[in-house]
Amino acid sequence: MIGLALKIVWNRHDAEEIVQEAFKLTLTNGPRLPHERYEPWMFRTVANLCLNLRRRRRPEPLTEWTDIPQTASPADRLQRIEQLDNLRTAIAKLPGQQRIALVLRTMEQMSYTDIAEIMALSVAAVRSHVHFARQRLAELLDADTMEAQS
Amino acid sequence: MTQCKDIRAGLDDWLDHLADARIRAEIDAHLAECDACTRLFKRHQKINRDLTALSQAADRMADTVKSKAATSRAPWWRPLLRVAAAILIVAGAGLFVVRPWQPEAPVQIADNGDALPPDHQPPSPPAFRITVPDDRMAVPVESANPRIHIVWLYQEVLPPDEAAGDDADDSSSTPSKNKETVRCYESC
Numbered sequence: 001m002i003g004l005a006l007k008i009v010w011n012r013h014d015a016e017e018i019v020q021e022a023f024k025l026t027l028t029n030g031p032r033l034p035h036e037r038y039e040p041w042m043f044r045t046v047a048n049l050c051l052n053l054r055r056r057r058r059p060e061p062l063t064e065w066t067d068i069p070q071t072a073s074p075a076d077r078l079q080r081i082e083q084l085d086n087l088r089t090a091i092a093k094l095p096g097q098q099r100i101a102l103v104l105r106t107m108e109q110m111s112y113t114d115i116a117e118i119m120a121l122s123v124a125a126v127r128s129h130v131h132f133a134r135q136r137l138a139e140l141l142d143a144d145t146m147e148a149q150s
Numbered sequence: 151m152t153q154c155k156d157i158r159a160g161l162d163d164w165l166d167h168l169a170d171a172r173i174r175a176e177i178d179a180h181l182a183e184c185d186a187c188t189r190l191f192k193r194h195q196k197i198n199r200d201l202t203a204l205s206q207a208a209d210r211m212a213d214t215v216k217s218k219a220a221t222s223r224a225p226w227w228r229p230l231l232r233v234a235a236a237i238l239i240v241a242g243a244g245l246f247v248v249r250p251w252q253p254e255a256p257v258q259i260a261d262n263g264d265a266l267p268p269d270h271q272p273p274s275p276p277a278f279r280i281t282v283p284d285d286r287m288a289v290p291v292e293s294a295n296p297r298i299h300i301v302w303l304y305q306e307v308l309p310p311d312e313a314a315g316d317d318a319d320d321s322s323s324t325p326s327k328n329k330e331t332v333r334c335y336e337s338c
Binding site: 002003006007010012015016060062065066067083084087088102105106107108127130131134137138141 | 161166205212
């Protein structure tokens with residue numbers, strides 16, 4: 001849960017608060033339907049809390065968390081961190097549903113069926129969200145590159 | 151151009167490694183001859199790799215949160231406390247087995263105020279005998295001092311009417327007679 005929250009808000013304090021809030025909500029508004037499973041409900045709650053977070057702290061820098069080969073030069077390291085930071089910013093610009101679908105599929109490595117259960121959508125809808133998220137992400141990153149070049 | 155569109159429709163499955171062997175072969179064959187599609191697929195492949203790298207960075211961050219939570223839950227001295235408690239329990243049990251616990255004997259004081267030796271046995275109270283007349287009833291009364299014996303002697307006084315009927319020896323009248331007798335004792 002904390003991993004999913006971090007992949008959306010990128011701040012450990014925010015992620016911890018969100019997960020705590022999700023567990024609190026489990027006690028009051030936990031899964032009520034007989035067929036509803038606990039885990040998808042928790043993922044959905046964490047994802048929604050991440051999207052609705054009001055007092056958002058600044059994303060933590062990726063410097064100490066990025067795995068870069070020791071042989072890389074300082075300039076290469078800086079460039080790599082900048083690339084990942086741009087990607088992170090681009091993901092944050094995606095619409096909520098697309099962002100959650102993309103994170104669950106490409107970063108949490110979940111199946112489309114599991115994502116559909118978490119997001120309470122059809123598999124086709126989830127595939128569509130992931131497809132458009134990828135397209136939009138590529139456009140945003142290309143725009144960043146063009147901007148940097150100009 | 152139509153072929154490019156068909157191939158690009160399979161981009162997501164190709165990125166997710168969900169495309170079957172036939173589709174992959176078709177895509178590879180097309181990419182070998184179409185630069186635009188190759189650029190697009192490579193571009194998305196690069197984004198996918200970066201997403202994985204980003205995911206790993208987030209997982210490293212999550213590990214620190216989890217380890218911090220685990221550390222705050224169990225202080226460093228908790229294992230030492232467990233070991234100390236185990237040692238105390240084993241030592242206590244061992245002592246009990248070797249030398250069972252015995253309560254300390256109370257110090258006995260003689261009549262003149264001197265302390266008596268621990269093995270001193272107090273003299274047993276002398277046996278006594280009292281003669282209870284036939285018209286009396288002896289009732290021993292508990293006393294706090296074992297050397298003092300109290301015996302109350304009650305005189306059995308029966309009401310005159312019951313005393314007269316006593317000779318009849320009616321078994322049905324026995325309870326009421328006894329009851330009266332008891333009442334008499336209480337009143338005495």
